[in-house]
Amino acid sequence: MEQLTANVWVxxxxxxxxxxxxxxxxxxxxxxxxxxxxxxxxxxPVLELLAxxxxxxxxxxxxxxxxxxxxxxxxxxxxxxxVAQRACPRLILAHADTxxxxxxxxxxxxxxxxxxxxxxxxxxxxxxxxxxxxxxPGHSEDSLVVFLTGxxxxxxxxxxxWPLPNFAQRDGKDVWIHTLRQLKQLPVALIVPSHGPAMGRxxxxxxxxxxxxxxxxxxxxxxxxxxRNDLDLPASAFLDDDVVLDEVYMxxxxxxxVWAWDEV
Ligand SMILES: [Zn+2]
Numbered sequence: 001m002e003q004l005t006a007n008v009w010v011x012x013x014x015x016x017x018x019x020x021x022x023x024x025x026x027x028x029x030x031x032x033x034x035x036x037x038x039x040x041x042x043x044x045p046v047l048e049l050l051a052x053x054x055x056x057x058x059x060x061x062x063x064x065x066x067x068x069x070x071x072x073x074x075x076x077x078x079x080x081x082x083v084a085q086r087a088c089p090r091l092i093l094a095h096a097d098t099x100x101x102x103x104x105x106x107x108x109x110x111x112x113x114x115x116x117x118x119x120x121x122x123x124x125x126x127x128x129x130x131x132x133x134x135x136x137p138g139h140s141e142d143s144l145v146v147f148l149t150g151x152x153x154x155x156x157x158x159x160x161x162w163p164l165p166n167f168a169q170r171d172g173k174d175v176w177i178h179t180l181r182q183l184k185q186l187p188v189a190l191i192v193p194s195h196g197p198a199m200g201r202x203x204x205x206x207x208x209x210x211x212x213x214x215x216x217x218x219x220x221x222x223x224x225x226x227x228r229n230d231l232d233l234p235a236s237a238f239l240d241d242d243v244v245l246d247e248v249y250m251x252x253x254x255x256x257x258v259w260a261w262d263e264v
Contacts, residue, residue, distance in 0.1 A: 177208060
């Protein structure tokens with residue numbers, strides 16, 4: 001695992017072409033595991049580091065939202081508290097039932113549901129660190145971020161993503177923009193998105209520009225008569241000049257255009 005700060009490590013895997021992160025953050029009395037990736041065995045390095053470093057700390061597993069690349073490894077943590085936003089368990093069950101071919105089958109071990117849920121915010125005070133789990137709808141109804149106030153570090157789940165976010169919540173635009181503006185109020189120094197490198201606050205502005213820009217451009221194109229599948233809106237119009245997209249993110253952008261067309 002890669003050590004990011006004195007008390008934070010990340011483990012990166014490839015999930016269907018998307019680089020994807022699980023993390024471990026130690027506070028004085030707790031060990032937070034953020035997301036469980038695609039399969040229980042993906043979490044082996046995290047379990048090994050927990051065993052080596054956590055000592056008597058109480059482990060808390062956090063699911064940032066219900067998508068398969070964030071929760072399918074939950075079975076690696078039997079008997080642990082698994083914490084998520086209130087809508088997450090229902091959405092995991094619905095996600096498993098979906099006919100959507102982009103959702104893989106659950107692992108043979110199954111996907112244990114979160115055991116602790118909350119509405120807007122859940123705070124673990126652990127001086128000198130405090131860990132806030134904050135509901136941040138937009139990418140999905142149940143999305144949350146994990147903010148470490150002492151380290152000024154934000155695990156963003158898929159609420160923030162590099163090089164561009166994936167649209168996945170119906171009627172998500174306004175809530176997402178609202179969420180992004182709220183995130184700007186936090187004194188964040190380092191952001192760890194689930195997909196993409198650790199980076200600074202500029203990621204929030206970049207994602208806001210992309211989300212609002214895509215919806216506005218698609219609405220204008222639709223009004224002018226453009227069909228669902230002939231939107232000619234290259235991603236570069238909504239991203240900084242130096243961003244180069246690979247095929248996976250070009251496809252994600254095309255998916256976002258269609259998604260926005262259906263919504264506006
Ligand atoms: Zn997601």
